[in-house]
Amino acid sequence: MSANISFKDALKKGALIYNPVLVQLVGLCPVIAASTTFIQALSLSVTMFLELIVVCVIASAFFKNLPRWIRVPIYFIIGLALVCPILYAIETYSLNDISLGMKIYLPLTAVNSVVAVHCEQFSVKNSIKLAFYDAVASGIGISAIFLITGAVREILGKASFAGISLNLPITFKGMALPFGCLILLGFLAALLKSFTAKYYPQTEKEEEVKTVTEELPEPVNTVEETVQPKTAEPNAEYSAEDDLNEFLKSLGIELSDEEGDAK
Amino acid sequence: MAHGAVKPTKPNIRSVYSDYLIMLLAPCYMAFHYYGFRSLLVIAVSVISALLTDAFAGLILNKKINFGNPGCVFAGAAIALMMPANVPFYVPALASFFAVAIVMMPFGSDENTPFVPAAAGFAFASVCFKESVFNYAVGTQDSVFGAESLGSMLLKGSSVHIGTANIFDILIGNVAGPMGTGCVLLMLASAAFLLIRRPSSLLSTAGFVVACIVTVVLFPRVSASLKSNLIPELCSGSLMFAAVFLITDPVTQPKKNLNKFLYGALCGVLCIAMRKMGAYEETVCFAVILSNALRPIFDSAIDNMPKRIKKSPRKEVTE
Known part of the structure; x- marks a missing residue:
């Protein structure tokens, strides 16, 4: 996303074209396992929405200089700090129906993959404003899927909506x-795909170009490159040691190779 | 392939399904013989539902509408035959709708679907309408074990006494059970027809039956004699029907002969394992769907295994 992106564009891309559940296929587990009723889906979507916004904004504001291996656990700790009060509130107000229905999936939202993916792929690389836009858009996208699946599954599976009986003859x-839920998600993904292809064909073409580029074979190295391989590039393979060195540098500690060897 | 050699053509799916429809006439007649006119009504409702769904899906997808698609007729009829005669009409209708709209149409047509539509439709009905699909209490013609099916007795762990008096009743399907799949002798006759028309299809059936027998012998459900375990297990529910009609489905079967046998064997092991450990009386459709999902392994991994073994040379340890 460019720096001049408007909220409308962010919403279009984050919630629709790159919907976290239907396109990126992250956060499928709570959607499939816990969104069996509308109320449960609503509770989970609100929790995830809030968590996504708070963690993405904090990540964008403070974690840009931290190495990746330490960033991800911090996202989860912040998520836990947000989810714990909700769990206590459920216990305090004796909302056992919701709690039991969602089983382990409400506590697990603290460590869900949607937050980690969005923070790592977008928030830590962009400004706070863009991170906020992305978090809101993705939150709306995932909440919409939660609510749709929750409503449809409750109506067809239990002949009720938000706990109110609809007296349908067949369930x-x-x-x-x-x-x-998997079948429902499959059909929703197909609908979204056809909608995107019809109304945003440009994005489809971009995707195709990306796919073709990814499938191209790697260029053959020249003789010089083979003899003297290039030093590590920014996009080179991830190395925990490099991250550790970066982190130590940010703390003002520098270890040369000789020192490391001596130690 | 040598120059000028004729490339083997894909079998015409429509003609294959026409063969299956001819084979289905016999179970339909048996259902009519045992359960009367209502069984024919159930079959008709199921087939009409499948055809209407196909036509409606064709309208939505802007495809040429083809009334009387043999694949849809086969799916509708097979689903109905696996159900009891007293099943409410909406159950086979919805199962056929599911088979065509959810399993068949998203993949284009009956020639591309990775799952057997009839098996998926029946599995859907088993999960959603369990009480109706396994209720053989009303309208049964059984005079041997009452209204309880063989599958239900085995599920409860009750042993079935097999004697010379009742073994013929079991073989001709004169026991409580699905309306068109109980007659094992008829299934054998259908298998003989298939042997004449498409012999290679029966390799899956052979693998399935052998695997079922071996699994039952090794892990019997009831502590009784081998005969009392084996015969009810093979004759209960839709096991033999699936062996002849569902596993041999030309679209979802692996292509090579060895793979067909292994595919059938896997399906047999899964079926008996799910019967032993699962909650459902009839599990063969779940086993067929699971085997369908694993078919790419048979088509690619097993075929490529010798090449891979040849390609990866052993690393020599040098000191």
């Missing part, structure tokens, strides 16, 4: 099971 128990 499909399978919709409350994970396979029902």
Whole structure:
């Protein structure tokens, strides 16, 4: 995303074109396992939405200089700090139906992959404003999927909506099971794909170009490059040692190779 | 391939399904014989539902509407035959809708679907309408074990006494069970027809039956004689029907003969394992779907295994 991106564009891309659940396929586990009723889906989507915004903004503001291996655990600790009060509130107000329905998935939102992916791929590389836009857009995208799946599964699987009975003559128990949600998500993904292809064909073309470029074979090194290989590039393979050195440098500690060897 | 050699053509799926429809006539007649006119109504509702779904999906997808698609007719009829005669009409109708709209159409047509639509439709009905699909209480013609099916008895751990008096009743399907799949002798006759028309398809059936027998012998469900375990296990539910009609499906079967046998064997082991450990009386459709999902392994991994073994030379340890 460019620096001049508007909120509308961010919303279009984050919530629709690159929807976290249907396109990026992250955060599938809570959607499939816990969004069996509308109320549960609403609770999970609100929790995830808040967590996504707070963690992404904090990551963009403070964690740009930290190495990756230490950033990810910090996201989860912040997530835990946000989810714990919600869990205590559920216990205090005896909302056992919601808590039991969501099982382990509400506490697990603290360590969900959506937050880690968005913080790492976007927030730490961009300004606070853009990180906020991205978090809101992705939060809306994932919440919409939560609410749609929760509503459809409750109506078809339990013949009720938000706990109110609809007195439908037939119920499909399978919709409350994970396979029902997977089928539903498959159809939603296909719908989104056809919608994107119809109304945003430019993005489809960009995706195709990207895919073709990724599939191209790597260029053959010249003789000089083979004899004298290039030094590590910014996009070179991830190395924990480099990250550790960066982190120590940021703290004002520098270790030369000789010192390291001696130690 | 030598120059000028004729490339083997893909079998015409429509003609294959036409063969299967001819084979299905016999189970339909048996259902009528045992359960009367209602069984034919159930079959008709299921087939019409499948055809209407196909036509409606064609309208939505802007495809040429083809009434009487043999694949849809086969799926609808097979789903109905695996159900009891007293099943409410909406159950086979919805199962056929699921088979065509959810399993068949997203992949284009019946020629591309990775799962057997009839198996998926019946599995869907088993999960969603378990009480109706396994209720053989009303309308059963059984005079041997009452209204309880063989599968239900095995699931509860009750041993089935097999004597000379009742073994023929079991073989001709005169026991409580699905309306069109109980007659094992008829299934053998259908297998003989298939042997004449498409012999290689039966390799999956052979693998399936052998694997079922071996698994039952090794892990019997009831502490009784081998005969009392093996015969009810093989004759209960839709096991033999699936062996002849579902596993041999030309679209979802692996292409090579050895792979077909292994595919059938996997399906058999899965079926008996799920019967032993699962909560459902009839598990063969779940086993078929799982085997369908694993088919790419048979088509690629097993085929490429000799090449891989040849390509990866052993690392010599040098000191």
